[in-house]
Amino acid sequence: MTGPEPAAGVDPDDPRWQVAGRTADAARRRxxxxxLAVAVHGPLAHGDDDGGGDAEVGLLxxxxxxxxxxxxxxxxxxxxxxxxxxxxADDHLRRARTLTPRWPLTADRYVTTVALYDPTGWLRxxxxxxxxxxxxxRPAEFSAAARDAWYPGWAAHARAARLxxxxxxxxxxxxxxxxxxxxATVNGLLSRTYFRDPxxxxxxxxxxxxxxxxxxxxxxxxxxxxxxxxxxxDGTVDDLLTR
Numbered sequence: 001m002t003g004p005e006p007a008a009g010v011d012p013d014d015p016r017w018q019v020a021g022r023t024a025d026a027a028r029r030r031x032x033x034x035x036l037a038v039a040v041h042g043p044l045a046h047g048d049d050d051g052g053g054d055a056e057v058g059l060l061x062x063x064x065x066x067x068x069x070x071x072x073x074x075x076x077x078x079x080x081x082x083x084x085x086x087x088x089a090d091d092h093l094r095r096a097r098t099l100t101p102r103w104p105l106t107a108d109r110y111v112t113t114v115a116l117y118d119p120t121g122w123l124r125x126x127x128x129x130x131x132x133x134x135x136x137x138r139p140a141e142f143s144a145a146a147r148d149a150w151y152p153g154w155a156a157h158a159r160a161a162r163l164x165x166x167x168x169x170x171x172x173x174x175x176x177x178x179x180x181x182x183x184a185t186v187n188g189l190l191s192r193t194y195f196r197d198p199x200x201x202x203x204x205x206x207x208x209x210x211x212x213x214x215x216x217x218x219x220x221x222x223x224x225x226x227x228x229x230x231x232x233x234d235g236t237v238d239d240l241l242t243r
Contacts, residue, residue: 014044015078015079015080016044016055016057016080017044018078019057019077019078019080019082020040020044020057020059020082020116021116023059023077023082023084024038024059024116024117027061027069027070028117030070031063031068031069031070033064033068034063034064034065034068034069035061035062035063035064035069035117036062036063036064036089036120036122037060037061037062037089037115037117037118037120037122037123038059038060038061038062038115038116038117038118039059039060039062039113039114039115039116039118039123040057040058040059040060040113040114040116041058041060041108041109041112041113041114042056042057042058042108042109042196042197043055043056043058043196043197044057044058044114045058045112045113045114046112046196047114055080055081056080056081056082056083057080057081057082057083058083058085058109059082059083059084059085060085060087060109060113061084061085061086061087062087062088062089062092062122063086063087063088063089064088064089065088065089066087066088066090066091067088068088069086070084070086071086072084072085072086089122092126093125093126093129096110096126096129096130096133097129097130097133098133099133099134099137099141099142099145100145101145101146101148101149101185101189102149102185103145103188103189103194104184104185104187104188104189104193104194104195104201105185105188105194105195105197105198105201106194107130107194108194108195108196108197110126110127110129110130111127111130111131111194112196113126113127134192139229140229140230140231142189142190142192143189143190143226143229143230143231144231145189146186146189146190146222146226146231147226147231147232147233149182149185149186149189150182150186150219150222150223150226150233151233152178152182153178153179153181153182153183153185153186153219154179154182154219154223154233156175156176156178156179156182157175157176157179157212157215157216157219159175160172160173160175160176160178160179160212161212161216163175164212176212176215179215179219180202180207180208180210180215181198181201181202181207183205183207183215183218183219183222184198184201184202184204184205184207185201186219186222187205187218187222188201188205190222190225
């Protein structure tokens, strides 16, 4: 069995590629009747990060049927952290066709992959299904998802502010980080922009260094935009209980 074809700009001797290739080959040997495709996603698939043996490898193992193959797992192998995602093909395609409040943080896994094993071209189908779903999505769907993503951001910001008043600085910083990421996710939904990972999300939206006051202003502005789009964050009990 051959190893993966590295992404452009990536050193084929990078220890991450070596571990990814060994893992893919071992999975195919151990579960030959289950494996449909194996791919790398995340920074290694993009091929434009600084590499390093201690970096993470996101490995996707697609099976013909749900429950086939190994169980999802994480291990450090030769200094490389491997995050193994195992999913049935139908289930993964269904997720690729679903627009959720976390879409800006998950879409990259459907769009940017590097095949280690894909004899049927299934990964192209995955990408096409996701992009096709986006092409069919109505603006109201993104607005509704953005509203749902806004609520945990608002709650985290309120909690961070209260903790800061109580001089619980460490806890306040954790909650502020959650609020930043939620606000970045809302921005992604409102602009139909997806990100490589949470760090990329807060960096590209200018929220990486935002303080409590700035994050509050961003959340307030998002609430106003959602109201203008017909998806106000405030409502009544009847609104809450409407199916």
